[in-house]
Amino acid sequence: MTSVPHPTPTTSIEECHVPPEAGIVVAPPDDETLAALAKAIGHPARLLILRLLADRETCITGDVVAELPLAQSTVSEHLRILREAGLIRGEIEGPRTRYCIDAGGLALLKAGITVL
Amino acid sequence: MTSVPHPTPTTSIEECHVPPEAGIVVAPPDDETLAALAKAIGHPARLLILRLLADRETCITGDVVAELPLAQSTVSEHLRILREAGLIRGEIEGPRTRYCIDAGGLALLKAGITVL
DNA sequence: ATCGTATATCGTCGAACAACGATGATTGAA
DNA sequence: TTCAATCATCGTTGTTCGACGATATACGAT
Numbered sequence: 001m002t003s004v005p006h007p008t009p010t011t012s013i014e015e016c017h018v019p020p021e022a023g024i025v026v027a028p029p030d031d032e033t034l035a036a037l038a039k040a041i042g043h044p045a046r047l048l049i050l051r052l053l054a055d056r057e058t059c060i061t062g063d064v065v066a067e068l069p070l071a072q073s074t075v076s077e078h079l080r081i082l083r084e085a086g087l088i089r090g091e092i093e094g095p096r097t098r099y100c101i102d103a104g105g106l107a108l109l110k111a112g113i114t115v116l
Numbered sequence: 117m118t119s120v121p122h123p124t125p126t127t128s129i130e131e132c133h134v135p136p137e138a139g140i141v142v143a144p145p146d147d148e149t150l151a152a153l154a155k156a157i158g159h160p161a162r163l164l165i166l167r168l169l170a171d172r173e174t175c176i177t178g179d180v181v182a183e184l185p186l187a188q189s190t191v192s193e194h195l196r197i198l199r200e201a202g203l204i205r206g207e208i209e210g211p212r213t214r215y216c217i218d219a220g221g222l223a224l225l226k227a228g229i230t231v232l
Numbered sequence: 233a234t235c236g237t238a239t240a241t242c243g244t245c246g247a248a249c250a251a252c253g254a255t256g257a258t259t260g261a262a
Numbered sequence: 263t264t265c266a267a268t269c270a271t272c273g274t275t276g277t278t279c280g281a282c283g284a285t286a287t288a289c290g291a292t
Contacts, residue, residue, distance in 0.1 A: 039158030095289040
């Protein structure tokens with residue numbers, strides 16, 4: 001499982017893809033968790049990253065850096081915050097890291113917000 | 117429209133009530149706005165306040181203070197943050213202030229999150 | 233083995249946050 | 263008018279955030 005039948009947008013795709021919005025059902029989280037999730041998206045740059053990962057399935061750090069008017073280290077920080085909040089996942093792929101939306105975390109966030 | 121047919125939970129009710137969840141439809145906000153809204157609920161205490169205002173329709177500052185393990189000034193700050201974010205509204209009512217959910221702001225938040 | 237690339241991490245700095253007590257402003261009651 | 267109550271605001275302190283450049287790490291290619 002190394003070759004991919006794709007035009008390869010920037011690099012290859014290995015794991016980072018899920019059935020787009022498979023209608024995940026989760027119980028709303030407690031306030032502590034929901035607050036942490038909300039805090040994680042409480043910055044325009046991180047929202048933009050989330051949209052980026054939702055649109056393309058490219059997911060590579062460098063691509064994200066290229067799209068934002070921020071330093072590489074700053075973007076890496078935002079990625080870390082999103083990852084630690086459980087909203088994205090990053091798997092190391094050779095010398096680079098492929099990020100993708102964590103559908104579970106996102107579903108948790110949505111579940112928590114919609115019942116407010 | 118001054119008298120209210122209610123047991124008056126703590127004080128009287130003047131304006132702070134809307135048809136509970138009248139299915140408001142709004143366009144999703146831009147990232148700047150959505151981030152601000154998310155940041156506002158990015159703290160457990162503020163989520164609790166939101167739930168408090170959603171449950172009772174009492175809305176008075178003192179009641180909120182009584183429910184939280186925080187100083188009065190701290191609660192007042194949280195209320196200010198929620199108000200400036202557009203998630204609650206506060207109207208002065210004699211020597212006290214009555215707070216209530218701002219259904220519009222909440223709808224904006226929900227709209228922004230659900231389309232993520 | 234070495235080099236270059238891609239990322240994460242570290243150290244720093246200024247700004248914003250969270251909490252508190254104390255003070256001030258405004259209103260209703262005495 | 264004076265008093266008590268209610269709430270917002272101020273000033274302070276410690277903590278966290280956001281941004282950056284510089285450095286370290288890990289891998290692929292030469």
